[in-house]
Amino acid sequence: MSEVLEGKLIQAIKEITEALHDDMVAFSQKLIQTPSISGTEKELADLNIAEMEKLGYDEVFRDEQGNVVGIVKGTEDGPTIMFNSHMDHVSPGDKNNWEGYDPYGGLIDICKVDNQEKEPDEAECIHGRGASDVKCGEAMQIYSGGLLVKLKEKGFQFKGNYMFTGVVQEEPAEMVGMLHLIDKTLPAKGLTYDAMVSSEATSLKLYCGHRGRVEMLITVYGRTSHGSAPWLGINSIYKAMPLIEKIKDELYPSLPTDPDLGQASLSLNIIECSPGALSIVPDKCMLSLDRRTLPGETAEIAVAQIQKIIDELASKDPEFKADVKVKTAVETSYTGVSYEASKDMNPWKISKDHGFVKAAAEALESVGQTPKYGYWDFGTDASKTCGIDRKPTIGYSPMQEQYAHTPYDKCRTDFMKKALEGNVALFIHAAASGKEGFEKVEW
Incomplete structure (x- = not known):
């Protein structure tokens, strides 16, 4: 268990989660209601920037390719952990396959869900294209930064920098948004990152790699x-x-x-x-x-x-x-930046015994979640952060992989609430861990 996440801090995280939950869900609806097929993400990027500014992020900016970045600075020096989402989504396809749901409606209702062990067969869900890939995870990550702002206002101390990054053009699978962000934008801004958490669908598990x-x-x-x-x-x-x-x-x-x-x-x-x-x-x-x-x-x-x-x-x-x-x-972004990119994404995986994964698991335990692990079937922009850069990388998200790219696209709101708590705890505890939490990943 984490010594950093002591009782008063955990209680504050849970109380602020309750206060922010409805706004986070409403924001995720707004994201789903905003079409953002690859190359057309401008309106969604505008929404992300405005929301981070409203939540009190210390720094918010957009780069020349259209990626957005928001930073919440800790009260003490420490590592920078990137929390990454992509802003684009795939086509909704034939609307007749959506069984009465508008793919851009963001409707919330009680519906049947895939049972997970002792979980109920029904839950409140948000429906629409991108709900599970990755707009509900994106909303959760942005509101995690807002929760950290609230903690600072209450006088809590924590190390490091929380960096949200929303990248363009992930779905075509050439990583042009992530490559531009990491190799050009961050160095030009005098920024770097020490580890990454992806919001790609994990069902509240810690995902540790993909082909x-x-x-x-x-x-x-x-x-x-x-x-x-x-x-x-x-x-x-x-x-x-x-x-x-x-x-x-x-x-x-x-x-x-x-x-x-x-x-x-x-x-x-x-x-x-x-x-x-x-x-x-x-x-x-x-x-x-x-x-x-x-x-x-x-x-x-x-x-x-x-x-x-x-x-x-x-x-x-x-x-x-x-x-x-x-x-x-x-691939040409909505800002007009073009890349001729190779369709080659690196495989990667991180050991459950790596310091960053262990810190993440300890953090989840501290807020009452049982750590479980998994691996994606599909590819993600983590092929850059871990597959190329060898930076510690995991996935943690409220979304479920089986709904991605389907006409049943949805996300559970109860999972979003749990993920908001878990994500903030993960950042605080991992940022406070020693250098073993940020060692180069080997396989």
Whole structure:
């Protein structure tokens, strides 16, 4: 248990949580009611800035890419812990699938929820696109800073700096918002960070890692001819078939497994051909692969595995020609900043015995929560903070992963209340822990 989180402080955290809860929930509704598909986050960023200013953050600013940052300074020197959310969301899709809920309505009602051990089968929930990815977690993190402001006003002391960061363009999975924030904005402002807590969905558990993601494009080449005389051409689709079989039947089963993160995986998700006309034998067949990597694997390794199969097929078939590369995309923010980014996200994980994770668990125990652990199936911007920077990183959030990107998108308000208490306790205790809480992450 935490010695820093003594009785009076814990009681104050709980009392302020009660006072702020309704405003936090109302703010999360406002966020859901504000569409912010990637590249269109300006209005949502404006809301975040205004709310942090209203709550009394010591410093609030927006960078040139459109990311927002808010800082609450502790009463004593200490580490800076980043609490990160992304401001964009995916399309709501066909509104007919939402079973009566407006994806931008932010409606609150009592509804059925996935049961968790002794939890009830029904709970009060906020509905709408982004509720579970990540607008309710975003509201919770912003209000955590507001709770810390209230603690200071009551005379409580705590170390370090609480830094909320709301980044743009997370959903396309190139990390351009997070990369710009950490590599450009923070150094330019004379700021840094020592650890990160992500608001991605964790069901109040401490999440400790996820697989990486590499998107690869394979192009198989042929030669056009008239569709009425296919023997005069080389059909690139037919040439791609043995390659697909080898990827599915030989490469995928051979991929490694991690005891925490599960198996590395590979999925063929898009097949296209060119010229793409009914009367022309296609001379190009493009295969888009989603490769999920484990610690120790890199994009170079993933590409080399495909290249090996290409070389084997070419050695047996003089007409077989193909190449493979990591896909790139140009992403432009709502402020007009553009990046050509590689679709390559690093895998990462942090040990439950790392000082930062232990401090987080002790903090949750102090406010009456039983620490539990997990790992994401999907990827997050933590691929930058821990996968590249090797800074201690965890996830802690009221949202539930199974609702993300679905027409059942929702978040429990009782979980939001628990998360507000837990998040503030986590910051105070972790910031007060020794240097072992901020050691470089190894795996």
